[in-house]
Amino acid sequence: MIVYEYPFNERIRTLLRLEDLYEKFKFFVHQEHPMQHHVALATIFDMLEVAGRADLKSDLLQELERQKQSLLAFRSNPNVASDVVDAVLGELESVSANLVAAQGKTGQNVRDNEWLMSIRGRTIIPGGACEFDLPSYHAWQRRSAEQRYADIMGWFGPLAPLFDALALVLRLLRESGTPVKMIAVAGSYQQMLQGKVYQMLRLTVDERQGAIPEISANKYMLWVRFTTQGGDLKPKALEEDVPFDLTLCNF
Numbered sequence: 001m002i003v004y005e006y007p008f009n010e011r012i013r014t015l016l017r018l019e020d021l022y023e024k025f026k027f028f029v030h031q032e033h034p035m036q037h038h039v040a041l042a043t044i045f046d047m048l049e050v051a052g053r054a055d056l057k058s059d060l061l062q063e064l065e066r067q068k069q070s071l072l073a074f075r076s077n078p079n080v081a082s083d084v085v086d087a088v089l090g091e092l093e094s095v096s097a098n099l100v101a102a103q104g105k106t107g108q109n110v111r112d113n114e115w116l117m118s119i120r121g122r123t124i125i126p127g128g129a130c131e132f133d134l135p136s137y138h139a140w141q142r143r144s145a146e147q148r149y150a151d152i153m154g155w156f157g158p159l160a161p162l163f164d165a166l167a168l169v170l171r172l173l174r175e176s177g178t179p180v181k182m183i184a185v186a187g188s189y190q191q192m193l194q195g196k197v198y199q200m201l202r203l204t205v206d207e208r209q210g211a212i213p214e215i216s217a218n219k220y221m222l223w224v225r226f227t228t229q230g231g232d233l234k235p236k237a238l239e240e241d242v243p244f245d246l247t248l249c250n251f
Contacts, residue, residue: 001204001205001206001207002204002205002206002207003202003203003204004202004203004204004205004213004215005200005201005202005203006200006201006203006215006217007199007200008197008198008199008200008201008217008218008219009199011059012173012199012200014050014051014053014056015166015169015170016170016200017050018047018050018051018163018166019166019167019170021043021046021047021050022047022163022167024039024043025040025043025044025047025156028040028043029149029152029153029156030149032145033145034141034142034148037141037145037148037149037152038129038141040152041119041152041155042123044107044110044152044155044156044159045110045120045123047107047159048106048107048110048111051106051107051159051162052106056106056162057099057102057106057162060099060162060165060166060169061096061099061100061165063169063251064092064095064096064099064165064168064169065096066251067092067169067172067251068089068092068093068096070251071085071088071089071092072089088172091168092168095161095164095165095168096165098161098164098165099161099162099164099165101161102158102161102162106159106162107158107159108158109155109158110155113155115136116155118134119134119137122134172251173199173200173249173250173251174200174202174247174249176249176250176251177202177247177248177249177250178247179202179204179245179246179247180245180246180247181243181244181245181246182243182244182245182246183241183242183243183244184211184224184226184241184242184243184244185241186239186240186241187211187225187226187227187237187238187239187240187241187242188223188224188225188226189222189223189224189225189244190221190222190223190224191221191222191246192220192221192222193217193218193219193220193221193222194220195219195220196219196250197219197250198217198219198248198249198250199249199250199251200249200250201215201217201222201246201247201248201249202245202246202247202249203215203224203244203245203246203247204244204245204247205226205242205243205244205245206243209242210228210229210238211226211227211228211238211242211244212226212227212228212229212235213225213226213227213244214226214227214235224244225237226238226242
């Protein structure tokens with residue numbers, strides 16, 4: 001099964017982009033080749049670009065607090081497992097405290113490092129990180145994999161609380177919805193949303209169908225059109241019925 005996600009607003013779009021970058025970073029930083037560590041470092045620079053919004057940290061703190069208050073209201077409900085609620089509340093408290101303790105602007109430690117900024121300035125240019133452009137960076141890449149890993153994780157460290165927070169927020173958002181089985185007749189599906197506000201859509205489809213959803217949505221209507229790929233990989237309309245699971249997520 002393949003899961004496709006569609007954000008309904010810029011706020012969730014930013015979180016999903018950062019999550020994607022974090023997954024990429026985690027993969028490459030645990031590799032050993034200098035080129036793989038170069039990608040990990042360049043990914044940190046990309047994170048700074050996406051997370052540059054000054055209000056991202058405060059947005060996450062506000063959302064964590066909203067989730068905390070919502071869960072506290074469930075505590076008195078006899079139909080809710082109190083141990084599960086307490087576990088999530090503990091996680092919310094811990095993540096919030098770590099995010100509050102992260103002083104200064106997101107990634108300021110990287111921005112204050114002149115050496116890293118010189119590398120960032122060159123990596124923007126195609127092929128700009130060659131050894132004749134950045135001999136000191138070339139020398140750093142010749143260090144052992146363990147040393148490079150320690151350096152990169154040290155630079156990433158102050159960013160970790162932000163990514164722990166967004167991971168928790170996205171997890172709670174994904175768990176807020178219930179999958180519903182749908183069928184796109186002749187490859188097309190429409191649903192009126194009656195103005196109800198959602199944060200994200202999750203669509204699950206069997207990969208054996210070769211169906212790729214093109215999604216468009218606002219607070220009034222959801223539209224899904226399935227396409228497929230030929231030998232040239234160019235999308236073309238799929239005219240057969242496509243069963244799929246639809247999950248509308250909202251805090």
